[in-house]
Amino acid sequence: xxxxxxxxxxxxxxxxxxxxxxxxxxxxxxxxxxxxxxxxxxxxxxxxxxxxxxxxxxxxxxxxxxxxxxxxxxxxxxxxxxxxxxxxxxxxxxxxxxxxxxxxxxxxxxxxxxxxxxxxxxxxxxxxxxxxxxxxxxxxxxxxxxxxxxxxxxxxxxxxxxxxxxxxxxxxxxxxxxxxxxxxxxxxxxxxxxxxxxxxxxxxxxxxxxxxxxxxxxxxxxxxxxxxxxxxxxxxxxxxxxxxxxxxxxxxxxxxxxxxxxxxxxxxxxxxxxxxxxxxxxxxxxxxxxxxxxxxxxxxxxxxxxxxxxxxxxxxxxxxxxxxxxxxxxxxxxxxxxxxxxxxxxxxxxxxxxxxxxxxxxxxxxxxxxxxxxxxxxxxxxxxxxxxxxxxxxxxxxxxxxxxxxxxxxxxxxxxxxxxxxxxxxxxxxxxxxxxxxxxxxxxxxxxxxxxxxxxxxxxxxxxxxxxxxxxxxxxxxxxxxxxxxxxxxxxxxxxxxxx
Amino acid sequence: xxxxxxxxxxxxxxxxxxxxxxxxxxxxxxxxxxxxxxxxxxxxxxxxxxxxxxxxxxxxxxxxxxxxxxxxxxxxxxxxxxxxxxxxxxxxxxxxxxxxxxxxxxxxxxxxxxxxxxxxxxxxxxxxxxxxxxxxxxxxxxxxxxxxxxxxxxxxxxxxxxxxxxxxxxxxxxxxxxxxxxxxxxxxxxxxxxxxxxxxxxxxxxxxxxxxxxxxxxxxxxxxxxxxxxxxxxxxxxxxxxxxxxxxxxxxxxxxxxxxxxxxxxxxxxxxxxxxxxxxxxxxxxxxxxxxxxxxxxxxxxxxxxxxxxxxxxxxxxxxxxxxxxxxxxxxxxxxxxxxxxxxxxxxxxxxxxxxxxxxxxxxxxxxxxxxxxxxxxxxxxxxxxxxxxxxxxxxxxxxxxxxxxxxxxxxxxxxxxxxxxxxxxxxxxxxxxxxxxxxxxxxxxxxxxxxxxxx
Numbered sequence: 022x023x024x025x026x027x028x029x030x031x032x033x034x035x036x037x038x039x040x041x042x043x044x045x046x047x048x049x050x051x052x053x054x055x056x057x058x059x060x061x062x063x064x065x066x067x068x069x070x071x072x073x074x075x076x077x078x079x080x081x082x083x084x085x086x087x088x089x090x091x092x093x094x095x096x097x098x099x100x101x102x103x104x105x106x107x108x109x110x111x112x113x114x115x116x117x118x119x120x121x122x123x124x125x126x127x128x129x130x131x132x133x134x135x136x137x138x139x140x141x142x143x144x145x146x147x148x149x150x151x152x153x154x155x156x157x158x159x160x161x162x163x164x165x166x167x168x169x170x171x172x173x174x175x176x177x178x179x180x181x182x183x184x185x186x187x188x189x190x191x192x193x194x195x196x197x198x199x200x201x202x203x204x205x206x207x208x209x210x211x212x213x214x215x216x217x218x219x220x221x222x223x224x225x226x227x228x229x230x231x232x233x234x235x236x237x238x239x240x241x242x243x244x245x246x247x248x249x250x251x252x253x254x255x256x257x258x259x260x261x262x263x264x265x266x267x268x269x270x271x272x273x274x275x276x277x278x279x280x281x282x283x284x285x286x287x288x289x290x291x292x293x294x295x296x297x298x299x300x301x302x303x304x305x306x307x308x309x310x311x312x313x314x315x316x317x318x319x320x321x322x323x324x325x326x327x328x329x330x331x332x333x334x335x336x337x338x339x340x341x342x343x344x345x346x347x348x349x350x351x352x353x354x355x356x357x358x359x360x361x362x363x364x365x366x367x368x369x370x371x372x373x374x375x376x377x378x379x380x381x382x383x384x385x386x387x388x389x390x391x392x393x394x395x396x397x398x399x400x401x402x403x404x405x406x407x408x409x410x411x412x413x414x415x416x417x418x419x420x421x422x423x424x425x426x427x428x429x430x431x432x433x434x435x436x437x438x439x440x441x442x443x444x445x446x447x448x449x450x451x452x453x454x455x456x457x458x459x460x461x462x463x464x465x466x467x468x469x470x471x472x473x474x475x476x477x478x479x480x481x482x483x484x485x486x487x488x489x490x491x492x493x494x495x496x497x498x499x500x501x502x503x504x505x506x507x508x509x510x511x512x513x514x515x516x517x518x519x520x521x
Numbered sequence: 522x523x524x525x526x527x528x529x530x531x532x533x534x535x536x537x538x539x540x541x542x543x544x545x546x547x548x549x550x551x552x553x554x555x556x557x558x559x560x561x562x563x564x565x566x567x568x569x570x571x572x573x574x575x576x577x578x579x580x581x582x583x584x585x586x587x588x589x590x591x592x593x594x595x596x597x598x599x600x601x602x603x604x605x606x607x608x609x610x611x612x613x614x615x616x617x618x619x620x621x622x623x624x625x626x627x628x629x630x631x632x633x634x635x636x637x638x639x640x641x642x643x644x645x646x647x648x649x650x651x652x653x654x655x656x657x658x659x660x661x662x663x664x665x666x667x668x669x670x671x672x673x674x675x676x677x678x679x680x681x682x683x684x685x686x687x688x689x690x691x692x693x694x695x696x697x698x699x700x701x702x703x704x705x706x707x708x709x710x711x712x713x714x715x716x717x718x719x720x721x722x723x724x725x726x727x728x729x730x731x732x733x734x735x736x737x738x739x740x741x742x743x744x745x746x747x748x749x750x751x752x753x754x755x756x757x758x759x760x761x762x763x764x765x766x767x768x769x770x771x772x773x774x775x776x777x778x779x780x781x782x783x784x785x786x787x788x789x790x791x792x793x794x795x796x797x798x799x800x801x802x803x804x805x806x807x808x809x810x811x812x813x814x815x816x817x818x819x820x821x822x823x824x825x826x827x828x829x830x831x832x833x834x835x836x837x838x839x840x841x842x843x844x845x846x847x848x849x850x851x852x853x854x855x856x857x858x859x860x861x862x863x864x865x866x867x868x869x870x871x872x873x874x875x876x877x878x879x880x881x882x883x884x885x886x887x888x889x890x891x892x893x894x895x896x897x898x899x900x901x902x903x904x905x906x907x908x909x910x911x912x913x914x915x916x917x918x919x920x921x922x923x924x925x926x927x928x929x930x931x932x933x934x935x936x937x938x939x940x941x942x943x944x945x946x947x948x949x950x951x952x953x954x955x956x957x958x959x960x961x962x963x964x965x966x967x968x969x970x971x972x973x974x975x976x977x
Contacts, residue, residue, distance in 0.1 A: 068604065
């Protein structure tokens, strides 16, 4: 097989989580509701009904646009895109074909690649069809749920990048709080355009469009499959057909759906029932200011503190990043001086920044390796312990009041609805996990162990140079302290005493 | 108009109206008679009056509305097969406002199916006959409403005017008919024809009645984002001094009866001391072509929802999804509907959009500008509504182009969004009514109505 350069552009539909639909006052959240129960006469296209424009959707679009570093167009308007299908009660979709609300911008991938956004526009979603034997049922609950369709430039050149772009876009939308981001339920759907050209070729090859992918993995696998498929065709000297293809997760293959010749003529026309949207700079700025911290900003902020692979895992969970941000804030400004335990305790190193980094380091590791490994993690994410609880736990560990195993145990208990009202220290005490750091008390135990004739031989062996024996002695101290002794402190005292 | 009070009961007014409606049955005016509902409402109003309770400005006034208005009273068919049966859960904003003032709907009136036509011959229920000559058309598309008022069955009736559908039948039947400024009365709950030109308006016997109905129904509606902020009640009546007449409309296609009606009116105006200004408006010759591009495009789009899936007519000849659409639409729409759907889809199709639709929109802007220029020279414009009086039934129905030409003088103001008021201009030597229209700048509706009073 020859080497080909792959070029990918992605269109993504994002369902906005506005309270009501784009053109009516009906509930936009149909989760768990009866089919056709969230439908107004406007949505099912009773004659004489006219669309009303949901102002919240405009605000969401501004936030979404800003989350992609996009220009927001002060002037935009709606158009009608016509097609007949039972999922489209009006016989047309109200979209923005000529003048979209969101202009050019970009999404930056974790590897620093910038994928340019061509534009993004507002439109209404279609209904859902279910097919049974010789009949089909229509559910219009989803009709005119607000969508933004985000159109990328063909700046993506590998399956991995396609995956990363979709994920980064998903993060951007979730962090901007414009969508529930539930991929399984179709809150974001990807159409991927893929073409191959000989390396160094100036013109792009003929593209195929893989429609309606709803997971990052499907995107990645579909691109890999298409590369192979198109490369084989080109190797044979044949031409790739411009067409729409579907992807099956089950077979791992794309199959043709509609060729260019069969493509519909949508007969676009300006929507005469909706006046143009004219936004003032003031209004745009006001909404843009409400954009919460972006994933990119979090990445930049924590990249020095959290290992990049851990950080990339945590970035999938907005609540965790927010919590880390909150914890960071404990270390600066007024919060530190509010009389909390954290602010009262003097720090070993005296450096706020260093303490902060250690705390964030510990907690981010617990998040990634303990919390996310838990079966109930999804549930836990909805209700995290307070920043102070977590920071206190990190501090206790730092001060060796807890072993690392003990810390993990207390950490998990902090998510337990029964326990989370308590402070970390209280939980550690209840679980009997506090380590003995009191030097006098430890010295006493060590003295007792060394005085015990049963350790005589071990002491002699150690003095004769058998390093390994120290472990046995530490073990004895631990046993005598019922596990509460800090083993490293115990070892230090033992070495000191045996040296003399 | 007669309003119910202690001596004249609403029940009596409604009974009289229903009786007349039945008397004139052969005119085929109504698609639905609201006997039971109307009498029930009349009794309610009479009870209120008897108790001395406050009643509305239109208490007990019998009226009719065009069958493209939605209301749970009777089936809304738009005189089509594809919409029958449709009983609406919604009441149109205009109807709500009228009924809140006590008006009582005694029937839904016949129209060209989906308001496509200029004669009410394109109705699924057959044509309505002209009030002055039963062998002639009522005009259209709001023919039923015009004849209901002209025959004095009701005090007023609603209509819709997309290209002349109120003004032309008003003129064919010798009554007043107003197409307000675009966006004055909410379109919510009215079966759409062409969204950017559709206007709700009325047929009345006097300008005073028109003023009353406008003050009740005009106003911004959150359910119709194209409505203008309230202006009617507060708008100032401008004193009319200069009346414009359009040079280009004085041509061979205009009948001698209409020419003489216009000349008589001009002479009257001169005698009354008005200045007559001759206007040249060359862009108006494009109006009909522009109209028959933009309007069919919007029609094709607005009629897409009639697909036999959720309501209305569904064909029995169904084998698959495609045939639900093709058979239901083919059997449910009338020829004129199909003609306009085809024209509309053609001009919107990819590759033709720029050449037709976009170009038409540019020409539309020229027409708007030409009116703006004209109103710098005069206060109102006076023209015929249509080149002819009511024509014979069947005369033009098989010649769509000659039927479209009937709209040549009425469509320009729909494209420009201006108000136009048909005023009766006497009967011609042939005994048929003639009408003329007063046209004013946007939001000059009240001035037009007031001027009509001066001319009456």
